[in-house]
Amino acid sequence: MSGPFEGRRFSWFRLVVVVAVVGAIGVGAFLWFRWFQDGQVAAHEGEPWFAGYVDVTATPTYAMESASADGTEHVVLAFVVAPETGGCAPTWGGVLSLDDAASQLDLDRRIVRMTDVGREIVVSFGGQRGTELAEECTSVSALADAYREVVDRYDAPVVDLDLEGAGLSDTAAMDRRAAAIAAIQSEREDTSRPLRVWLTLPVGTSGLTAEGAAAVRTFLEAGVDLAGVNVMTMDFGTLTAGTSMAEAAESALTATHRQLGALWADAGMGIGSRALWRKLGATPMIGQNDVRGEVFGLDDARELNRFALEVGLGRMSMWSLNRDAQCSPNYPDPRIVSDACSGVEQGDERFSTILSAGFDGAPTTSATPTAAPTVVPDDPATSPYPIWSPEASYPAGTKVVWRGTVYVAKWWSQGDQPDDPTVPADSSPWRLVGPVLPGETPAPQPTLPAGFYPDWDPATVYTAGDRVMLDGVAFEARWWNQTSSPESALVDPGASPWRRLTDDEIRILLGEPVESPAAVTG
Secondary structure (H helix, E strand, O other), X not given: OOOOOOOOOOOHHHHHHHHHHHHHHHHHHHHHXXXXXXXXXXXXXXXXXXXXXXXXXXXXXXXXXXXXXXXXXXXXXXXXXXXXXXXXXOEEOOOEEHHHHXXXXXXXXXXHHHHHOOOOEEEEEEOOOOOOHHHHOOOHHHHHHHHHHHHHHHOOOEEEEEOOOHHHHOHHHHHHHHHHHHHHHHHOOOOOOOOEEEEEEEEEOOEEOHHHHXXXXXXXXXXXXXXXXXXXXXXOOOOOOOOOHHHHHHHHHHHHHHHHHHHHHHOOOOOOHHHHHHOEEEOOEOEEOOOOOOEEOHHHHHXXXXXHHHHOOOEEOOEOHHHOOOOOOOOOOOOOOOOOOOOOOOOOOOHHHXXXXXXXXXXXXXXXXXXXXXXXXXXXXXXXXXXXXXXXEEOOOOEEEEOOEEEEEOOOEEXXXXXXXXXXXXXXXXXXXXXXXXXXXXXXXXXXXXXXXXXXXXXOOEOOOOEEEEOOEEEEEOOOEOOOOOOHHHHOOOOOOEEEOOHHHHHHHOOOOOOOOOOOOO
């Protein structure tokens, strides 16, 4: 019988070619599918975002609530820790309870101001100096209550666990920490505000330390859905000559990326390279680092930003927004780390602007302004601060309420309406703090007891630095004077030989915490 293949011989060569082609198509299709799947997972993580750390209790107070277009829209608030005196209770910096931070730093109000306009906060627990709560809370339930108190109070959609020192090496505390976070995350899983969790860990140029890798493993094994791992690309201490801080950071990130791939795979949750980069963040310490010879300059920031955008890094942060300014010429040695300046020449440039370029996302995937806030009517009986009056004079640091909003005086003013829309923000003597919150009551004003200083006497000669009381208010002489009433400081402070003591100065005299370092005791 004849047929179309009659006379043709079987060819092993043709078979091999066919199999190879089919195999190549299959492998290509598989690789394409994995690449597509990897991209889908990466997209699910949201757009890369930037949020600089703000040291909440550092002075001078950083005005995080002020609207900005330099990359500081979202912030990481640091640090919630156990009290310095011990105990399982959340505090800011170990010194201010959450209520103290609300009354002395107006923190609740400032956070509401940010969220009202679609800016997000990340609350960071731990840090280098304080005692992380898991070290003081000896049960998972107590620890979960402490974490929950913070998350609920600030309606925080993202938390950051900055684990260093004992907070990283104490394995029992680590187990409690992971279990407590897993419990809270589970509670919020099906709500409109699920909890995203980041671990912030120390790193070397070769990647995570053994303790850092163990922390990631513990959280994954506890069932925590980690949004990502943020590595502190700072204070390496072992850099070879000629290695820039940006190069060291890039080496650390590349090595950590490889480690995280293995850790997620070991947990049975292998993910692709692009998705893994989205789960990785970097936090350089801008300017002078704690290690004397390590300086992260503006060029390092530009290079790190370029690398981060190239690989698709999910998060960029920096320590800290408080330090993002050039030190004053009066600062004697910029090589000594300052909480308020970077220690390098910046001019008008900002690290936050450079590092945030291209990081246009938010810590959550849906940062939007909240509904229009309820405006609380101005009422002296309930407002936390006095209602602004055009007749009154207001020294720098004075807080007032006007049209349901709290303002603080940047310098002495009288008759300047706080919300005047015709005055540029830089020219206005007022800085907006945030809305009056429902249920607020007048804030207690610090006062010195009668007789703390001598009563003013028009017959007495006063020299610079002398302090007196008049009608329960404390004043300090600015220069030699006699017969000049301290009341003149309230009417024309520029010409008066007297100045009124600020609330912070009075708090220092009373032994209370203060909001700014401007106070000078005497």
